Amino acid sequence: MISTQKVLLIRHGETEWSLSGQHTGATDIPLTENGRAVAKLLKPVFAEQTFALVLSSPLWRARETCELAGLGDRVEVERDLVEWNYGEYEGLTPQQIHAVRPGWMLFTDGCPGGEDPDQVEARIDRVIARIRAVAGKGNVAVFSHGHLIRAFAARWLGLRAADGRFFLLDPATVNVMSYYRGVPAVKRWNAPILSAPNSNDRLAAKSDCGRRTRSQE
Numbered sequence: 001m002i003s004t005q006k007v008l009l010i011r012h013g014e015t016e017w018s019l020s021g022q023h024t025g026a027t028d029i030p031l032t033e034n035g036r037a038v039a040k041l042l043k044p045v046f047a048e049q050t051f052a053l054v055l056s057s058p059l060w061r062a063r064e065t066c067e068l069a070g071l072g073d074r075v076e077v078e079r080d081l082v083e084w085n086y087g088e089y090e091g092l093t094p095q096q097i098h099a100v101r102p103g104w105m106l107f108t109d110g111c112p113g114g115e116d117p118d119q120v121e122a123r124i125d126r127v128i129a130r131i132r133a134v135a136g137k138g139n140v141a142v143f144s145h146g147h148l149i150r151a152f153a154a155r156w157l158g159l160r161a162a163d164g165r166f167f168l169l170d171p172a173t174v175n176v177m178s179y180y181r182g183v184p185a186v187k188r189w190n191a192p193i194l195s196a197p198n199s200n201d202r203l204a205a206k207s208d209c210g211r212r213t214r215s216q217e
Contacts, residue, residue, distance in 0.1 A: 004178070004179065005132075005134075005138070005179070006139045006176055007131055007140045007176070008139065008140070008142065009142050009144065010065060010066075010142065010173070011146055011172065011173050011175070012061040012065040012144070013034070013038050013061070014171050015029050015032060015035060015171075016032060018146075025083045025085050026090065027091060030064065031061055035065075035171070036068055039065040039068035040068045042065075043070040045069075046070050046071055051074070051139050052137035053076070053130075053137075054142075055077075055078040055131075056076070056078065056142070056143040057079075057081040057148075058077045058082060059082060059145070062144055065172075066141075069143075071141060081127060081142065081148060083147060084115055084120055087112050087115070088111065088113040089112070090114075106147060108165070117151070117160065118161070124161060128152070128156060147164065149175065150168075152177075153186060154167065156186075157186070168190065170192070172193055173191055175188060175191065176188040
């Protein structure tokens with residue numbers, strides 16, 4: 001049977017470091033007030049849906065987004081969904097990194113003292129295997145982080161984690177992975193959270209709360 005499973009990848013809401021463009025890996029900082037307000041807009045969306053599995057990174061900004069979206073009572077913490085380990089580059093902006101290492105790119109070069117693309121790829125593959133194991137039971141919601149979700153989209157399609165560099169992604173967005181005639185495909189990408197959706201596919205539009213955040217490079 002051809003799978004119709006959908007996987008909703010939700011990038012957590014705005015934080016102070018997403019505003020400043022700092023690389024936020026293991027640093028467990030909370031959402032801003034705006035980030036929390038936007039996350040709450042997902043609650044009426046998910047109240048009308050059922051999921052076979054709800055997974056979240058253990059980091060608070062992802063778990064809080066999940067809780068505010070109304071799925072906190074169903075979530076399973078998945079350590080493989082933590083953000084890329086930036087090692088020595090934690091808390092630095094791309095400009096600061098490029099000042100000492102011109103031409104550096106996370107998705108191809110990895111981070112000194114942190115993870116390389118192959119290590120991130122291995123984590124993502126374990127999560128994808130877990131998701132596909134429940135394909136016959138329903139859809140899955142995943143709450144995670146910017147660079148991890150970009151690499152996840154690439155792996156879902158059978159590309160390398162390094163190819164996540166081709167998928168730009170903003171905070172507080174909903175992304176839907178699915179299948180096209182049995183072939184893994186992207187159904188929706190980088191869609192801002194909607195305030196009053198009417199169907200499963202109408203999960204994104206401009207939020208009334210506004211979006212002041214920056215994408216991580």
